[in-house]
Amino acid sequence: MRNEDALLETELYIDGERRTAGNGRTYDLFNPARPDELVGKAAKATIEDVNAAVKSAHTAFPAWSRLSYAERADYLNKVADYLVADQDDVEYRSILFTREHGKIRQETLLEMTRLGDRFRLSASYADRLATDEKISGPPLDTIITRQPRGVAALIVPWNWPLSILGAKLPQALMSGNTVVVKPAENSAMAPALTIQKIAEVLPRGVVNLVTGSSSEIGDPLTTHPLVRYVNFTGSVDVGKHVMKMAADNLTPVTLELGGNDAAIILEDAELSPEAFTKMYLGAFMSSGQICMAIKRMYVHRSIYDDVVDGFTAICEQQVIGDGLLPETTMGPVNNAKQLKVVTDIIDQARAAGSDIKECGQVPDEDLYAKGYFQRPALIYNPDQSLDIVREEQFGPALPIMPFDTEEEAIALANDSNFGLCSSVWTQDPDRAVRLARRIEAGCTFLNNHGPASQDARAPFGGFKDSGISRNLGYEGIIQFQEYQSISSAPGYLF
Numbered sequence: 001m002r003n004e005d006a007l008l009e010t011e012l013y014i015d016g017e018r019r020t021a022g023n024g025r026t027y028d029l030f031n032p033a034r035p036d037e038l039v040g041k042a043a044k045a046t047i048e049d050v051n052a053a054v055k056s057a058h059t060a061f062p063a064w065s066r067l068s069y070a071e072r073a074d075y076l077n078k079v080a081d082y083l084v085a086d087q088d089d090v091e092y093r094s095i096l097f098t099r100e101h102g103k104i105r106q107e108t109l110l111e112m113t114r115l116g117d118r119f120r121l122s123a124s125y126a127d128r129l130a131t132d133e134k135i136s137g138p139p140l141d142t143i144i145t146r147q148p149r150g151v152a153a154l155i156v157p158w159n160w161p162l163s164i165l166g167a168k169l170p171q172a173l174m175s176g177n178t179v180v181v182k183p184a185e186n187s188a189m190a191p192a193l194t195i196q197k198i199a200e201v202l203p204r205g206v207v208n209l210v211t212g213s214s215s216e217i218g219d220p221l222t223t224h225p226l227v228r229y230v231n232f233t234g235s236v237d238v239g240k241h242v243m244k245m246a247a248d249n250l251t252p253v254t255l256e257l258g259g260n261d262a263a264i265i266l267e268d269a270e271l272s273p274e275a276f277t278k279m280y281l282g283a284f285m286s287s288g289q290i291c292m293a294i295k296r297m298y299v300h301r302s303i304y305d306d307v308v309d310g311f312t313a314i315c316e317q318q319v320i321g322d323g324l325l326p327e328t329t330m331g332p333v334n335n336a337k338q339l340k341v342v343t344d345i346i347d348q349a350r351a352a353g354s355d356i357k358e359c360g361q362v363p364d365e366d367l368y369a370k371g372y373f374q375r376p377a378l379i380y381n382p383d384q385s386l387d388i389v390r391e392e393q394f395g396p397a398l399p400i401m402p403f404d405t406e407e408e409a410i411a412l413a414n415d416s417n418f419g420l421c422s423s424v425w426t427q428d429p430d431r432a433v434r435l436a437r438r439i440e441a442g443c444t445f446l447n448n449h450g451p452a453s454q455d456a457r458a459p460f461g462g463f464k465d466s467g468i469s470r471n472l473g474y475e476g477i478i479q480f481q482e483y484q485s486i487s488s489a490p491g492y493l494f
Contacts, residue, residue, distance in 0.1 A: 008040035008096065010192040012049055012211065015056035016204030018196065021212065022046035029189060032102035032332040033322040033371045039099045042188040045212040047220045050180070053208035057151040057178035058226045060205030065148045065176040069130045073123035076170055079201045080116035080123075083194070095324065097190035101158070102332040102372070103286050104323040108190075111162040115194070118166035118472075121456055122174040125474055129174070137490025146481035148176030149252075150228030153221050155242070157234045158184035158334055159289040159394075161191045163451065164256075167460065167471035168231045169198070173206065175480035177229065180208045182221060184234075186335050214238075222246050229480060232256070233291075236465050254469035254479055256461055258392045259291045259420030262413035263449055264403075264435065265307055267300040269425040270447065276310040282423065282449030284315070284376055287330055288396040289338070291466075292421040294449050295392060298409050301402040308380060308400055315359035315376040321367060330360065332372040333395050339372045342395030346377050349388045349399075355380040384412075392418065406435065414440045419463030423449040442466065 009026060011018040026041040045053075064072075084090055090112055097108040133144040152172045156165050161183050172179050183191040188211045199207035210217060222230050222245045232242045233256040246253050263282065269275070283294040299307045323331035333339040350356055358375040362368045377397040379388050388399045403409045413422060422441040424432045429446070436444035442462040445453045454460070459470035469479050486493075 007038065008189060010040065010042045010189045010211065012043045012045055012053070013192075013196045013199050013207070013209040014049065014053045015208070016199070022048050025212075027185070027212070029100050029186075031099050032334050033367065033373075035336070035371060037099075039096070040189050042185075042192065042211045045210040045217050047217060049210055050217050050220045050224065053180045053210050054151055054221070054224045054226050056205040056208050057180050060203060061148075061150055061178045064178055064203060064206050067176070069126040069174070072174055072176065073126040075202055076119045076123040076174060079170075079198050080119040082201050083116045083119075083197060084113065093190045093193055096193070097162075097187075098323040098331070100189050101187045102323055102334050104328055104331050105326075107286055108323075111160060112194070115162045115166045118456060119170040122170035122477060125174065125477060128474065129477065134494060136494050139490070140487045141490050141493035143486040143493065145484050145486065146175075146478060147484050148481055150177060151226050152177045152179045152229040152231060152480060153224075153227045154179050154181045155218070155221075155230070155232040155234065156181065156183045156191065158186035159286065159291070160451070161187050162194060164233050165191065165195070167256075167456075167476065168233075169207070171471070171477045172229075172231070172480045173202070175477050177480050178206045180210060180221065180227070182210050182214075182217070185211070185213060218242075219245050222251070223248055225249055227251060230254070231471070239467065254461070254471065255467040256291070256471055257420075257465060257467040258394070258418060259293070259462060259466050260295045260390075260392050260416045260418040261292060261421045261423070261441070261449070262296045262298060262416070262439070263294045263423045263425065264409045264413060265297065265299045265303070266406075266409075266424070266426040266431070267302045268427050269303070270427060271303065271306055271310055273310075273314075275425075275447070276314045278448050278452075279311055279425075280314045280318075281452055282445075283398050284318075284330065284396050285450055285452070287333055287374070288398070289334060289394055290450060292443070292450055292454070294398065294423065296389060296413075297398060297400045298403050298412055299400060300409075301404050304402040308378075311400065312357060312359060312378060315378060316361075318360040318376060320360045320362050320373055320375055321364055322371075327363070330376065330396065333374055334372070336372055338395060339374060342374055342393055342397055345387045345391065345393050346374075346379070346397050349379050349382050349386050352383060352386055354382040354386070354388075384415075390416075410435065410438050417465045420466035421445065421449070421462075423447075440464065442470075
């Protein structure tokens with residue numbers, strides 16, 4: 001097994017080979033739990049590297065797109081096998097992932113293993129994808145089929161890079177596209193090693209990797225004339241910028257942006273320790289750095305105190321520290337900039353007189369003071385105008401607010417510029433579905449929330465500022481294709 005403490009330098013992967021960035025440029029990545037600890041260096045791609053990656057994908061596209069769905073499915077299943085064939089390598093990448101990102105080991109292992117599952121799921125759609133729709137005349141006989149678009153640029157954020165990659169990459173490949181992947185700067189090394197493993201299984205040029213500064217290579221990638229599709233996950237502001245840049249070439253985009261997910265907890269909700277654990281994970285898994293996390297909790301007034309007590313008790317049990325330590329249940333925020341966003345939102349609520357409790361156990365106060373840590377902060381019944389309610393905190397802070405009627409709960413949930421996910425907590429399934437249909441969100445969970453309850457067979461995406469188009473499921477594959485109609489006089493085709 002490799003030494004996880006050794007300094008690592010990751011490379012680009014272009015046209016079937018690892019290579020350094022132009023002029024040998026790199027940038028440093030530090031451990032967010034121990035910000036003075038250099039974890040490694042990642043290649044810092046140039047515009048010329050982006051051009052080379054796109055041209056490689058463009059060259060590989062004709063042969064890859066001509067393969068049958070069954071042939072591409074075979075490749076995807078081989079990728080899934082290869083990703084976990086060497087368990088020592090899985091362990092190494094998982095430890096590296098925790099060190100560069102901060103999240104606890106259980107979560108990095110979840111990402112590593114779930115990625116292969118998503119390749120297998122995309123491969124399972126081969127027969128369905130190969131079936132054209134046929135319309136018999138008169139007036140015409142028509143075949144409705146689809147063609148892959150070409151080179152797809154896949155832009156992945158830092159919070160759950162491998163899980164989110166698994167919602168884009170296998171779908172793009174299964175649909176017949178070739179790709180250039182750009183991970184986020186803040187979490188690039190473990191994703192780079194993983195993407196390189198994927199690319200090694202596939203024909204030369206089908207998967208290419210560039211890492212580095214978004215401000216330097218983001219626009220050249222999204223505006224490249226050979227890029228025919230852009231799939232971006234990240235913030236609203238950057239997503240809007242990506243869409244503007246892509247518009248110059250009329251390049252279609254998928255945008256999976258932020259969320260301010262509302263959880264509605266009705267008076268008949270289960271209030272067991274297991275239920276409170278689900279609520280906790282829905283809100284604070286990965287230190288709350290999940291687009292589909294609970295960001296606003298609305299509780300029926302009749303059980304408000306019970307929910308506050310039960311949820312607070314679960315939060316008090318959490319151990320905040322280095323994600324590599326087995327006792328840690330919540331790691332640091334990924335970077336100093338995001339930590340300031342979270343602490344500013346908490347400070348604003350405190351200055352407004354909100355009742356706030358910071359929970360959890362801190363075994364190492366010195367580590368906590370040096371790292372990018374924030375204990376789970378619960379804000380009880382804050383004013384609705386505060387940022388903790390209006391904005392996406394994207395960290396371990398959560399407002400808990402009472403409501404009196406279903407109508408009020410729906411109005412509060414929908415009073416947001418976001419519409420990614422939501423949840424309804426009740427023991428009445430008919431009531432749950434009835435309310436879910438009224439929430440303006442792309443996904444509604446029942447008696448659960450977040451990645452642990454996501455069905456990867458279903459399309460995923462949001463309403464309003466949470467984005468456009470969908471990832472995952474069958475729909476996440478056909479978004480990478482264009483429809484084509486083939487028509488003739490009646491009786492000629494059928």
